[in-house]
Amino acid sequence: MxxxxxxxxxxxxEYADPELVKKLVHLIQSDLEDISRPxxxxxxxxxxxxxxxxxxxxxxxxxxxxxxxxxxxxxxVTPSGYIxxxxxxxxxxxxxxxTFGDMVRVPNSSGDTLGRFxxxxxRIVYSPLEAITIAMENPDKEVVFLGVGFETTAPVIAxxxxxxxxxxxxxxxxxxxxxxxPPALKALADNPLSKIDGFILPGHVSIILGKxxxxxxxxxxxxxxxxxxxxxxGIHMLLRQIRKGxxxxxxxxxxxxxxxxxxxxxxxxxxxxxxxxxxxxxLGVIPATGLGIRKEYSDYDAEKKFxxxxxxxxEPAGCRCGEILQGICIPTDCPLFGSKCLPDNPIGPCMVxxxxxxxxYYKYERN
Amino acid sequence: xxxxxxxRAHGLGGEKTRELIEEIIIPIIDNPYAKKLDDGAExxxxxxxxxxxxxxxxxxxxxxxxxxxxxxxxxxxxxxIVAQGGIPRFLSMTFILEEGFEIxxxxxxxxxxxxxxxxxxxxxxxxxxxxxxxxxxxxxxxTTSGIGTPFIMTDPEKIQKEASILVAGTVxxxxxxxxxxxxxxLEENEIVKSDCRxxxxxxxALTPFKDKIRFMRDPTRGGLAQVMIELARLTVxxxxxxxxxxxxxxxxxxxxxxxGMDPLYLACEGNMIIVCDRxxxxxxEAALKENGFPESSVIGHFSGKSDKPSAIMRTLSGGKRRLTxxxxxxxxxxx
Numbered sequence: 001m002x003x004x005x006x007x008x009x010x011x012x013x014e015y016a017d018p019e020l021v022k023k024l025v026h027l028i029q030s031d032l033e034d035i036s037r038p039x040x041x042x043x044x045x046x047x048x049x050x051x052x053x054x055x056x057x058x059x060x061x062x063x064x065x066x067x068x069x070x071x072x073x074x075x076x077v078t079p080s081g082y083i084x085x086x087x088x089x090x091x092x093x094x095x096x097x098x099t100f101g102d103m104v105r106v107p108n109s110s111g112d113t114l115g116r117f118x119x120x121x122x123r124i125v126y127s128p129l130e131a132i133t134i135a136m137e138n139p140d141k142e143v144v145f146l147g148v149g150f151e152t153t154a155p156v157i158a159x160x161x162x163x164x165x166x167x168x169x170x171x172x173x174x175x176x177x178x179x180x181x182p183p184a185l186k187a188l189a190d191n192p193l194s195k196i197d198g199f200i201l202p203g204h205v206s207i208i209l210g211k212x213x214x215x216x217x218x219x220x221x222x223x224x225x226x227x228x229x230x231x232x233x234g235i236h237m238l239l240r241q242i243r244k245g246x247x248x249x250x251x252x253x254x255x256x257x258x259x260x261x262x263x264x265x266x267x268x269x270x271x272x273x274x275x276x277x278x279x280x281x282x283l284g285v286i287p288a289t290g291l292g293i294r295k296e297y298s299d300y301d302a303e304k305k306f307x308x309x310x311x312x313x314x315e316p317a318g319c320r321c322g323e324i325l326q327g328i329c330i331p332t333d334c335p336l337f338g339s340k341c342l343p344d345n346p347i348g349p350c351m352v353x354x355x356x357x358x359x360x361y362y363k364y365e366r367n
Numbered sequence: 368x369x370x371x372x373x374x375r376a377h378g379l380g381g382e383k384t385r386e387l388i389e390e391i392i393i394p395i396i397d398n399p400y401a402k403k404l405d406d407g408a409e410x411x412x413x414x415x416x417x418x419x420x421x422x423x424x425x426x427x428x429x430x431x432x433x434x435x436x437x438x439x440x441x442x443x444x445x446x447x448i449v450a451q452g453g454i455p456r457f458l459s460m461t462f463i464l465e466e467g468f469e470i471x472x473x474x475x476x477x478x479x480x481x482x483x484x485x486x487x488x489x490x491x492x493x494x495x496x497x498x499x500x501x502x503x504x505x506x507x508x509x510t511t512s513g514i515g516t517p518f519i520m521t522d523p524e525k526i527q528k529e530a531s532i533l534v535a536g537t538v539x540x541x542x543x544x545x546x547x548x549x550x551x552x553l554e555e556n557e558i559v560k561s562d563c564r565x566x567x568x569x570x571x572a573l574t575p576f577k578d579k580i581r582f583m584r585d586p587t588r589g590g591l592a593q594v595m596i597e598l599a600r601l602t603v604x605x606x607x608x609x610x611x612x613x614x615x616x617x618x619x620x621x622x623x624x625x626x627g628m629d630p631l632y633l634a635c636e637g638n639m640i641i642v643c644d645r646x647x648x649x650x651x652e653a654a655l656k657e658n659g660f661p662e663s664s665v666i667g668h669f670s671g672k673s674d675k676p677s678a679i680m681r682t683l684s685g686g687k688r689r690l691t692x693x694x695x696x697x698x699x700x701x702x
Binding site: 012013016017018021022050053054055056057058059060228229354362363364365366 | 620624627629680681682683684685686687688689691693
């Protein structure tokens with residue numbers, strides 16, 4: 001027999017077991033019978049959005065339950081002005097941009113992307129640490145890493161900056177657009193237009209932050225994993241809270257998420273970053289949701305080194321991404337969806353990355 | 368011949384071109400038609416009708432796990448003829464080479480093409496070589512055209528309600544192998560390979576059921592999903608496939624799962640989607656299994672005419688998902 005390294009990989013089929021799925025759907029049905037109105041739950045992680053679409057969860061839960069996709073795709077919520085500023089940096093002769101791959105496709109509000117630069121100029125990396133190697137190999141260039149992401153990527157980016165410090169690298173900087181999730185959830189819940197009854201909380205982010213980090217927000221949420229059974233368990237627990245009038249944070253992802261999270265990573269993040277106000281594409285400025293690079297590390301802050309200014313840019317007319325990200329409407333309500341706004345020609349931010357709400361809808365929920 | 372790399376003169380039609388063709392390519396291809404080195408080939412023919420097809424190959428990289436562009440270019444065109452229900456007979460083969468490309472690589476590519484042709488029982492009878500300046504190509508591009516004799520008369524209009532949909536092998540192997548070749552996600556291992564192979568044995572397996580085979584297609588670009596969507600449209604019917612019945616190699620399942628790709632949309636280069644009447648589905652599956660396609664599987668059925676033809680997949684968890692055309696490039700230049 002050939003040895004296939006994946007032949008022992010478990011838990012793809014197991015966490016989609018149709019018999020267990022049926023049992024959970026049955027529980028969800030009886031939960032909903034006890035609630036006299038439609039229920040809106042929001043997932044705030046792009047991986048949840050994709051998983052719900054891919055496994056067809058919407059087709060097996062009652063219509064009374066609406067699953068809304070929140071601002072869980074970091075690429076999508078990175079403001080257009082940040083893209084423009086990155087493009088401007090890339091125009092500089094001495095600068096090499098290093099970035100996660102999906103940023104290259106994202107257009108600013110006038111349709112320009114980093115993708116138009118040659119591969120040598122804008123380099124795709126899988127880990128920010130690769131940017132350090134690139135900086136070492138190119139001492140005559142200024143290597144700028146585009147720091148985009150939530151708590152899942154922020155600690156690694158923070159650690160990368162620390163490695164640059166240890167190596168006294170003079171030609172590495174980071175342009176931080178990193179964001180944090182919990183206060184953004186509170187802002188969404190507090191919006192008077194919001195119809196959100198509860199949050200399916202992001203599994204990966206919660207591995208870093210721990211369940212307790214949501215405790216003081218006063219929101220209803222269940223931390224969930226990413227397989228169909230994980231998500232359905234999260235939904236069932238949220239419905240139980242709604243049925244009983246409880247507002248609390250629970251954890252349905254016990255095999256990965258603890259109460260306190262990964263404290264080592266939290267510490268690294270806190271050492272390098274400080275909380276700032278930041279703009280979310282489609283949502284505007286949300287106070288205290290951004291991660292700026294601390295003064296002590298300002299030599300590694302591209303914003304300071306290159307005196308970066310982020311232009312104010314408006315989203316294109318007709319685009320409803322702002323409302324979609326807040327759960328006020330769904331992608332198919334937008335007049336541009338699937339007609340003018342398409343995955344290979346995205347107009348709004350939710351269509352730009354494969355994990356964006358509109359992109360996931362286009363792939364899995366289009367009629 | 369003293370050069371080790373392709374030079375411009377190899378494409379000028381003079382002595383160097385002759386050397387490349389006569390000393391490098393023809394000895395490997397080795398059949399009397401090709402050896403004549405004429406502008407065209409004259410072959411015997413014994414059938415009233417002919418199936419004719421052509422395809423170009425630009426895969427990057429040209430060498431991928433357990434295969435290269437040479438074998439692919441023969442298998443690709445042979446499989447297109449097989450999918451038409453034809454027995455492939457003769458091929459032409461044209462190379463566009465970039466200045467600087469290694470001649471040793473040309474040899475390996477022609478060798479793979481010759482081996483695949485022998486396996487399929489076809490002869491490469493004519494061809495051409497052109498050379499482009501450095502920077503104007505990606506090493507090598509290949510075009511093959513082929514003719515074959517009609518054997519199984521497929522007709523999608525005769526697809527009935529409840530007709531069965533089969534695949535002859537695991538799904539997405541080629542696309543996943545190309546992805547691995549470019550990105551080295553997995554540690555180097557012997558398991559990752561393209562499924563690239565000629566599929567003439569499918570005809571052998573299907574011979575007893577000749578009158579009940581309604582449609583065949585090799586799921587290359589766009590993968591299984593794209594063929595399902597086109598089948599629904601073509602027949603103006605709904606169809607439903609079951610994710611649990613779709614055979615996947617464990618490494619393809621794992622690699623696509625951790626990278627977020629969808630194996631249903633990845634290319635296969637040694638696979639065939641077959642639609643047959645429902646009453647013979649288990650016999651067809653068994654015949655495929657006996658003839659070298661052990662992973663063959665009935666993956667779904669047609670469910671009748673529809674105003675809004677849809678290809679639906681029942682997912683692992685029992686949910687339903689409509690398959691939609693993907694305009695998003697998962698992996699560029701796979702064939």
